[in-house]
Amino acid sequence: MLLHLVAEFDLQRDVVPWLAARGWAAALDTSENSSALYIVNVERNGKIIYTWKGNQRNTHIGLYDPQTKQNEHLYMFERDLRIISCSVNNERTLLAVSFRQYTEEERVSQLLQSVSKYLALLIEIHPINNVRVLKAVDSGVQVQFLYPVEGRNTSTESRLLLVSEDKYIEQFEIRVVAEEEHKVVIQNSGQLPRARVADDLIWAQWDMMEQRLFYMVPKESKSTLKCVQFYPDENFSSILESHLDISVNDTQLKLVNFGYDYCEDQNVAPKSLNLRVFTSKAGGLCVCCSLASDTPDEITYSIYFLHKGYNKTFTVSLERTESHQLKEVAFINLDYYVAAYLPGQFLHLLNIQHPDLLCYSLFLTGEDARIDMLQNYSIRSPLISTVLDCHIGSMYAVSISESALLHLLQNSKRDSERLAALHCALLYFQHTEDLEMQIIWWISENLSTCHSFDPIQEFIIASLYCRMCPETHNLDKLLPYTSLLDWIGIIPGVTCATDIIPLPVLEFQNSKDFWKKLNSNLESVKYAEPHLHYHNNVLRREWHNLSEEREEKPTTAYLRNIFENARKVLSHVDTWDSEERLVPLFQEEDYQQQLLMGLMVAQLKDHLMRHLQYVGKKKIDQIVLDYVANLLNLVHQIMKEVWRRHHLHSCIFCFNERGSAGEFAVFHIMSRILEAANGMCLPLPPGFHTLHLGLGVRCLPLHTLLHYIDNGVLHLTETCVRKLLEDLDDTEKNEKLKFSIVMRLPEALGQKVRQVWKHPINANLMAQKYVKLLLEKLENRQCIRFAPERLSVPAEFLPLNYLTSMLTEIENQGVQPHEKQDHVNVRFVEEAALKHTMTLLGLKYS
Structure with missing residues (x-):
């Protein structure tokens, strides 16, 4: 399996034994009460809030700390309630709870029309003391405490978000005072101060780690995505606005990461808005959206890469179309990747850092796309690289399996999968010596099987990119990450349409980390990012x-x-x-x-x-x-x-x-x-x-x-040619090799190494080269007449005598083919010519 899951929390493993030890688990043993124990929320510090029904059908709320592996009982209602939402503040002194008091049928049968259907409470739990009513309404509400940054002492003040199904969000400011015996009580005797955060929203998502609220406001046929940033020492401010071509027909408010309503998850409307916003540490901002397709054997989902300025819409042909299997696509945030997962159908890893070419994203089907631990459909991704399965009550740390990725790289038959797996291995896992060794071994065996890319080029460029970019901010926009300029391949069963979208508008001052990086990414898009990359x-x-x-x-x-x-x-x-x-x-x-x-x-x-x-x-x-x-x-x-x-x-x-x-x-x-x-x-x-x-x-x-x-393909170098001429003896085969090499030497290199080979063939070559160059130097000089009778050498071999006389005359006039002749001169040429002639005639030269 490509995605590796490790269970960080499991209700049956981490909570049920603790309940059984205290006699609170008896009501959980019957099948009709299978939903009696379920997760309600995950807080910013990683602590998990859950609820269960006691023996007398009392409703309990507990807290699990993954750091200490300890459970804590927070509160008990002496009634059988369906908890909708629950949150505890950072100091665990205040508990906010919303629940449904009665169904519509119960209100009618008990003549309780004047009693509110839903109730939101603020409870002092350190120690258990007062209970304050925040909302008593007929529409559902969700509650979520804000969390300060780590290390900041805010024990005297807490802030609480309240989200109403009437499509607005408020912030409550709660001040507490410490009294005797470590009691903490709410300071405000009257109404709690509140501020309106958002109105007329149709969708909202809470980012607990970064304390951000994303929400959607409908506007004609499109929608506007907004973001409110909550600061530890300020109030809050609207920081982002982006117009998206997402049509929302459902009038019901859809909430993400504001707690987990077990009963609601069992009845997901087939056409409800399935929308998620994911951010990455490198300043990536993606909006993932899917709606069930009208075509039974297809499913469509879109990824809006807001940090890149375009949207990609994927249409996938499904292998099996059993109606009971087709649920909504689950989106999982893996930081460098976003996973689009449809159990039993496909797993699509989308590279959000470099989403321009499809070959950097990995699309898997069949057995390769299977994730054993996620066979249910109530899947959430509340944190980066975290998956929460609400149905079975487990939270997993999710990562890409290095061994599975290498297996895929080695066994894939398609270039698109090979290239995506290669980039994932290099950029997701960064630099590990063992992984690098295995990739090199794979490259050495697959040089001829990759047709649409050069694996050596991709290995070198991608490795340089991941080694160098962490050093300096914005360096990733200036260095190349691939050798490919485009990719015209296809992924079987998948079609992709790309649309340009407006860049989001940011309004912030002195912000750091994510917003600064996002703004840098947007600036790169404005200035044509592809032209920023270094090229050769x-x-x-x-x-x-x-x-x-x-x-x-x-x-x-x-x-x-x-x-x-x-x-x-x-x-x-x-x-x-x-x-x-x-x-x-x-x-x-x-x-x-x-x-x-x-x-x-x-x-x-x-x-x-x-x-x-x-x-x-x-x-x-x-x-x-x-x-x-x-x-x-x-x-x-x-x-x-x-x-x-x-x-x-x-x-x-x-x-x-x-x-x-x-x-x-x-x-x-x-x-x-x-x-x-x-x-x-x-x-x-x-x-x-x-x-x-x-x-x-x-x-x-x-x-x-x-x-x-x-x-x-092969380059003649001085070191190799010298060693060749010195080490090999002058057998007929070696002479042929040496002669062929020497004949191909560039002039400058030949002058250095020819003298190493003490052989007549080489002497002939050197003499010929000397004469040729000497005569070439003479071309632009005044013509010289030679008189054979003035020669002092014997006249038995007139052609050679004439040549030596002419060369001597040229040398005497100071014409030199080289600044440094070594021992090559007219005398050398004469001796070489005589030796060569005598050899051809079969005579002995003395």
Whole structure:
């Protein structure tokens, strides 16, 4: 099961034994009283209020503390009442209760028409003392105490929300005084001070952790979502307003998280408004809404991503349409994800941080979507990563199962599921070494099975994103989280429509945490968020330009600064410990890669400076160096894991033997790493190309090796070519290999390494190259006439004599093909030509 549930509270486990020990549980043993014990509310401190019927049908109220695992009896009514709502203040001195006194039939039969149908009471319970009537009305009411922030002493004042089915919400201010013997009594002798919080609402949800009230007000065919924030040291203020295209036909007030009415949950109206508002720590604000579809084999639900400015409506074709199974969709807040769950049908994990592409959300059906502990339908999500099953009276901590996610990643046959599972593993679980190792192993086995994305690119970019973004606020809006620009795939059985919606209006001052982050997200949307992410278009162009100009222009101050950036990055990389050096990556000079490193540092720094000026230059410098160094470390981490998995040792870099099957597998993975890096213009660790070429020499036949070199898959490096020329003897096969490599060396590299190979073939190549370059230098000079009679050399071989005379004349005029010729000159050319000619004629040269 993808969602892992741990029971933090269960009535049968945590309450019934305590009731039985006190003789209060006898009435719970009969099946007709199965609803006699049920959860009424969950407070901000996690304490759970429940009610049960005693032996004489008295109505009791109890409190369970999950921290101490202790139960506490709060109050008892000497009547059989149906508790609708209940809340206790933070100090457990006051209890607010609302209940239904009589049904309509009972009032008629007992001639009690003048007696109110519903009653809301405020009771002093420390000690049990006075009872105050808050409301005596014919419409239902809900009660909820406000809770102060942790550590703030508010023992002399409590505030209470009262929600009426007549569609208004009031706040009561209750002051208490401490008398002798630790008694606490309500100070106000008359009416309690009250303030109207909201009017004309049709739906409301209480956010107990953040002390926020979301409510909906109808407006023509649309609705307006509002939010009131309650402050610990102030009163309250309206802070958000958002116009949503949600039509509400039901006139009955719908409440969420204002307690849990067991009887009401058993009779959910099939077309009632199923609406939830979820927030995330990163400033996400989602409105989740579903109504039963008129089509029996389909269900539709919408997610309004208010922090992104658009709405996605999903229509799901159901596999089984038994009427008794089709209840409303349950929405569960997992912080980074929202889960839409229809038992027996599907589980849809929606990525609320990056909801733009469907491939970042995970849609599961059948056995993969099963959640054993949630087979009932009275499911609530009162807290982040918490599920309350009102029917059986259990509260669970819910999380995504790492093992189930890896199982799904390894066994899924669809790219959309693979990509969603990969992102979930990297971004939801953050960085764990074991998880990272298993993902790398999966990548190494599935390089050819993923068609719509490159798993190496996604692993590197998503890992960098989750490692770097927690460091600095708003950094998540500036760094890329994926290599994909779009995704045109489909999810079988699901259609999705996206609509632009108006951004919510915020009115706040000096707010922190969520509201500040939400406002930052909205500002990003206003300024076209996709354009804020760093991309490599300019980097690739400048890298190519500077690479081509290397031979033509001297090193400038700009280039010196670029290479200084690279040096700083490599100083971070040098912290690899000895165990990590299992892979024989050489700390060598690599002009191209160091140039790319330095350019990435410079351009990423400029990008962040444009948007994060308030962070400061020193901090941005550190962020950028960490980013590029982490990039290199991730490539090295991939190499280390595949190296270890294929049982390769650290001394494998030699050419005396052919490569093993494990080496060939590693070579293939390195080729894919190179392809991924080239696709996103990412630098590679020093020595990557050397090791890659070395494995290619060991594993590939010559024609394939040369094909890879000619097509840029393998890069000739000085370290590898030198070792190749020095270590291999001059057998016919090795001569062919060396000759093929030497012929393909770039001029600058060839000048450095050709002299290592003491062989006639190489001497011929060097002589030919020397003559060619010398004559090319002569093209723009004045034509020179040569007189053979002036030559001091013998005339037995006239073509060679003429060539040497011409080259000598050119050398005497100061024309040099290179600033540094080493030992190559006209004499060298003459000797090489004679040796080669004698060899071709089968003669011995002396």
